[in-house]
Amino acid sequence: MNTSPVLNADLHCHSVVSDGTLSPEALAERAHLNGVQLWSLTDHDELGGQVRAQAAAAILGIDYVAGVEISITWLDHTVHIVGLGIDPTHAGLIEGLRQTRDGRRNRAQAMAEQLAKVGIKGSFEGAQLYAGNPELISRTHFARFLVEQGFCRDTETVFKNYLVAGKPGYVQHRWATLDNAVQWIRSAGGVAVIAHPGRYHLTPLQMTELYARFKDLGGLGIEVVTGSHSPDQYQTFAKIAVDYGFMGSRGSDFHDPRESHTDLGLLPNLPSSLKPIWSVFH
Numbered sequence: 001m002n003t004s005p006v007l008n009a010d011l012h013c014h015s016v017v018s019d020g021t022l023s024p025e026a027l028a029e030r031a032h033l034n035g036v037q038l039w040s041l042t043d044h045d046e047l048g049g050q051v052r053a054q055a056a057a058a059i060l061g062i063d064y065v066a067g068v069e070i071s072i073t074w075l076d077h078t079v080h081i082v083g084l085g086i087d088p089t090h091a092g093l094i095e096g097l098r099q100t101r102d103g104r105r106n107r108a109q110a111m112a113e114q115l116a117k118v119g120i121k122g123s124f125e126g127a128q129l130y131a132g133n134p135e136l137i138s139r140t141h142f143a144r145f146l147v148e149q150g151f152c153r154d155t156e157t158v159f160k161n162y163l164v165a166g167k168p169g170y171v172q173h174r175w176a177t178l179d180n181a182v183q184w185i186r187s188a189g190g191v192a193v194i195a196h197p198g199r200y201h202l203t204p205l206q207m208t209e210l211y212a213r214f215k216d217l218g219g220l221g222i223e224v225v226t227g228s229h230s231p232d233q234y235q236t237f238a239k240i241a242v243d244y245g246f247m248g249s250r251g252s253d254f255h256d257p258r259e260s261h262t263d264l265g266l267l268p269n270l271p272s273s274l275k276p277i278w279s280v281f282h
C-alpha cells in the first residue's frame, strides 16, 4: 500500500448506519467519483456498515480499511477516537461498542423532554424517523428534525442554539473511557487516532494530558486535515503531531451532501512533514 503523504485517503465519514444520510454503497460511489484511493467508513460507535462498505469499495477498486469513531468522555468532555484497520468481527470491540451505544435511547428521551419544555413537541419520535439505525439515535437526528419543523435554518444553526451545553436539549452523557476505547481498537488489530482535535473545548493543559495519556495507551495518530478543521488548524495540528510523535490522518467527516462543507476526498493533502497513518496498513 502507498505510504505517500499525497495519497487521496479519506479515513473518516458516516453512513445511515450512524448519523450520515447515504448508504455505504452510495458513499463508496461518491468516494470513487471524487478520486479517493484509500477509504474508511467510520460510523459512530457502530460496525454495522463495514461489510457493505468493504464490498462496495472492492467492486470499485478502492483500497479499504475498516473503521469506527468511538465516543468517549475525557475530563467531562466528549472526545472522539477513530479506530482504523480494525477487525470488524472482533468480539471485544463489538461488545464495547454495544455498551457505548446503550445509553443513547434514554439520553434521547431526556433531550426530547427538555425540548418539549421550550415548546418543541414530538422530537423523540421525529428524530427517530431520521435515525436509520434505532440503536444510534444521535443529536444529528434531532438537528434534522428541528430544521424540518422550521425551528432553525440548517443543522449548523441548530448546534448554536440547541443540543449543546447551556442550550435546550443538551443532556450530559458519559461515554466510553479513553483507556477502554484505545484498548478495544488495539485488541481488534487497529490503530487509534484522535478525531478532529481542534473541535474540543478543552484547555491547553487538558489537551496536553489527553495527548500524553493517549500516547501511553499506544495511540498512534491525530487527525490533521479534516473537514472539521480550518486551514490554519491544519498547521497547528501538524506541529502538534510532530511534537508528540503522532502520525497524521486525513478525512472529510462527510455526513450528507447538503450539510457537510467538505466532500469525500476533496481535502488538501497531508503536510509533507508528517508520517501518514496509512503507512501502517502494509
Ligand code: AMP
Pocket: 019, 044, 071, 137, 138, 139, 140, 155, 156, 159, 160, 255
Ligand atoms: P452525538 O453523538 O449524539 O452527541 O452527536 C454528535 C454528532 O453531532 C457529531 O458527530 C456531528 O455529526 C454532530 N455535531 C455536533 N456538533 C456539531 C456542530 N457544531 N455542527 C454540526 N454538527 C455537529
Ligand code: MN
Pocket: 014, 019, 044, 140, 255
Ligand atoms: Mn456525526
Ligand code: MN
Pocket: 069, 080, 195, 196
Ligand atoms: Mn466526531
Ligand code: MN
Pocket: 012, 013, 014, 069, 253
Ligand atoms: Mn465523525
